Amino acid sequence: EVQLLESGGGLVQPGGSLRLSCAASGFTFFTYAMSWVRQAPGKGLEWVSTISGSGGGTYYADSVKGRFTVSRDNAKNTVHLQMNSLRAEDTAVYYCAKKKWAAAGQDWFDPWGQGTLVTVSS
Amino acid sequence: IQLTQSPSSLSASVGDRVTITCRASQGISSYLAWYQQKPGKAPKLLIYGASTLQSGVPSRFSGSGSGTDFTLTISSLQPEDFATYYCQQLNSYPFTFGGGTKVEIK
Numbered sequence: 001e002v003q004l005l006e007s008g009g010g011l012v013q014p015g016g017s018l019r020l021s022c023a024a025s026g027f028t029f030f031t032y033a034m035s036w037v038r039q040a041p042g043k044g045l046e047w048v049s050t051i052s053g054s055g056g057g058t059y060y061a062d063s064v065k066g067r068f069t070v071s072r073d074n075a076k077n078t079v080h081l082q083m084n085s086l087r088a089e090d091t092a093v094y095y096c097a098k099k100k101w102a103a104a105g106q107d108w109f110d111p112w113g114q115g116t117l118v119t120v121s122s
Numbered sequence: 123i124q125l126t127q128s129p130s131s132l133s134a135s136v137g138d139r140v141t142i143t144c145r146a147s148q149g150i151s152s153y154l155a156w157y158q159q160k161p162g163k164a165p166k167l168l169i170y171g172a173s174t175l176q177s178g179v180p181s182r183f184s185g186s187g188s189g190t191d192f193t194l195t196i197s198s199l200q201p202e203d204f205a206t207y208y209c210q211q212l213n214s215y216p217f218t219f220g221g222g223t224k225v226e227i228k
Binding site: 035047050061062095108109112114 | 152157
């Protein structure tokens with residue numbers, strides 16, 4: 001069974017940093033891209049970032065480009081999201097999701113982890 | 123690419139046929155997925171490739187469309203289908219989502 005488990009969320013002050021992790025199991029991790037999607041309280045879904053299976057390709061939403069960095073450790077079946085210069089508008093539940101390819105095209109996000117809450121507030 | 127879902131919410135009864143539409147601001151071929159999300163839970167994939175039902179998803183769910191106009195149909199609404207539904211385009215980065223459609227009990 002494919003499982004994704006996020007961790008690392010919490011309360012952080014504006015301007016601060018946080019590192020999220022997503023531990024994966026049940027599939028050949030390095031052959032799949034991984035993505036992060038967030039959902040602000042009471043709002044819809046927003047794609048944040050995608051990383052290719054090798055880690056050589058990374059993609060970001062404009063809203064986080066230059067502040068967030070996605071990486072992966074294929075030896076540990078884990079993907080990370082380093083979040084710097086955090087703002088109040090980054091407050092959200094952050095989900096990781098499995099995706100076959102980093103490239104755009106016929107693909108989908110499945111499954112999703114249970115999410116981890118990030119709250120940016122003073 | 124912007125995705126516009128309609129309606130943003132609807133009230134329906136068990137057994138009703140429900141249709142949700144998703145319109146893309148430019149053509150996205152069939153690179154569209156639909157997800158279901160229940161309160162406090164992660165989204166769940168229902169349909170990919172605009173019309174391919176994900177394994178394990180009940181056959182009362184169906185998707186259609188290509189280019190810019192897409193629909194998600196629930197042929198006979200069941201109690202467990204009350205949730206929020208999102209479309210997502212995977213034609214090009216950024217992988218945008220529609221604003222969601224909340225299906226409530228009438």
